[in-house]
Amino acid sequence: MTSPRFSDDPAAPVQAIFDTFQRRVDDGHTPASAFVLFSAEGIELEGGFGQLQLGGSAPQGRTAFRIASCTKSFTCATLLLLRDRGLLDLDTPITAFVPEFTPNTPPSDPVTPTVRMLMTMSAGLPTDDPWGDRQEAMTRAELGALLRAGVPTVSIPGTAFEYSNLGYALLGQVIASVTQRPYIEVVTEELLRPLRLDSTGFRAQDAGSELALGYRRSGDRWVELPFSDPGVFSPMGGLFSTPHDLARWAGWLASAFSPAGAQDGPLSPASRREMQQIHRSIAADPDAPETSHGEQGYGLGLFVERDPVWGTQAYHSGGYPGFSTHMRWSHEAQIGVVGFENATYSGAKVPVAEALDLAVRHLGRRVVGAAPWPETVALREAAESLVVAWDDSVADRIFADNVAPDIPYDERVATIASAIESVGGLEPEHTRDASEARGDSPAHLVWHIPGRNGRLRCEIRLTPTTPAAIQTFIVTAV
Incomplete structure (x- = not known):
């Protein structure tokens, strides 16, 4: 644990943050829970609770978890790198890279999704959780057969939000086609190594010596689940990472909005900010217990929420068999939280959102708005x-x-x-x-x-x- 450096009297809210994650274990949501609270200065607070493996020790900052759909932000950052180098036009139809793709759009309006539509979850493909989470190891040949059989659409491409893991599998093929290199190799060499995310990778052995095992609840016991192998669906959720590494990644993205200057890295601050803008709005859920008074949408590999009081937050969840991850940060307060749990779809978003709310409201990170001239x-x-x-x-x-x-x-x-x-x-x-x-x-x-x-x-x-x-x-x- 490190001590918070940004509050004169942090004891009560800091303990509340620890309690938030401890309760996840105590209440039986997950065998283990880990978090890092970070700011522009680095790690401010961290903790780990429960058992990273049944009968084992608590997780800590170097423990590797599956981060699932948080991987999508890495995929989009790679696509923007290619765009910025003049190698890719985001408005190119996906069939230029994956010719087998045949969406079942109305004959009277045969719109072919573009790379940008896939990045913004507006290609018209149906929501495919949890099916997509079981497809990681699919081969290129199997993907081709699936596509040739026809892909149903639920809306006209380019008109509505619909969360699609298949869409991100297709984006991995775009990266491979443009670079003539495997997707995993490109992400590793263009992002992970330059940013020194040394404990982040697409295979368990790439993530260091301490690895959290994944579990699902069965009655009153936890059942261990095997890891899936990398494949064509890895671009939608295949990464392993640690609390320290994911906090570094999230902090690097967040720093693009820093008044003191963005951190250096392979992707420009302008392109990082582009990832964190709403490109496709998301309609409010009429059945949700609380309706937000702000605005919510999808950017490029990230969700974005704009609250009229607390400002803008970027985030993404990751749910995989055996794991749940969430990363979230505030543009205005310049602080964020990443959280990890080793249970299937356990909902790491809940404690992370609560912890960030505590930090912004009570730990001296008041949202201050724009500095006046x-x-x-x-x-x-x-x-x-x-x-x-x-x-x-x-x-x-x-x-x-x-x-x-x-x-x-x-x-x-x-x-x-x-x-x-x-x-x-x-x-x-x-x-x-x-x-x-x-x-x-x-x-x-x-x-x-x-x-x-x-x-x-x-x-x-x-x-x-x-x-x-x-x-x-x-x-x-x-």
Whole structure:
């Protein structure tokens, strides 16, 4: 275990994070549970509980697990590497690389899925969990026979999200076709070795000496499951990795959004950010116990969630016979968690999401939004002075030419006076908390001015000009 470096008083939330993963073992979800909490500075916290093999010790940072569908992010990163080198057009139909592929689309609308559609889970192929998780060792000849027999589609390619492991098996064939090298060799030489993910690989022996065994629950006992061999479905879920290695991978992807600068590596920060954008939205589940107020979708090998309060998170789960893995990180808070369990589809997403929520909310990693420009800060000061004591000359100096025609000054003065009255007047000497101001871009700020019975919410948005001016000025009582 390492000590958190980012909180003055971390004891309670840190213990809560440990308890979150310990309960997974205590409640019988899995024989073992392991996690790493990481930030831009590296590993902040880690722990392991239970038995990596029945009767054995607890897992730790160098214990290897199957990471299953977390592999998809490695597959997409490799495809983007090829794209960036000018070797691959993502909008090429998949049949250019896998000619046997024959989707059963309507004769009146015979759309052939492209590489990009497969990467974004919008190729129209039906969801194939858990079938796909048992196909890893399939040979190229067997894949060809499956494809020639025809592949059903459930939507017109390019129109809807549908999670497909078969689609990622096809993407592995794209990589092999473009490079004229085996998929596993390309990923290993282009990503794993340059990033020094030395305990990550497609075979158990590649993952180091300490290996977690996988189990499924049968009544009151755990039944050990064998490992599948690499094959044409490896691009959708074949990797083994350790908590330390997967945290390094996730941290490298997350660093593309770091204000201090992205970590070096084989894929550019721009392409890493591209992976973590919503390319295909996902409709909310009407039967879900809680409906998110944000936005959810699939990027390139990663899911993306945008929450109006807590910002954007990128993540992916991995479920395989005997294993469950989840990796998740916050763009704004610059912190993430990877978690591992050695039980079939046990749901490692649950403790990882809970741990990241604890970290963001309680361990000093508040989501702060976009850092404002210096001129935004200066214009905020001037705008606040108008709230306290309106001055037409100041307004003329800081406002864009749309402000007065939109709402004349006398109406704005009356609206502000009414808002001040509704909060019982302003505190005569209020202390401004600069960190309280938030914005969705450097040209936007929202802040509050305390009143005796409430507070004023103030908002400005600047023009896209040099010098900048205020185009939006809103003051309301809260």
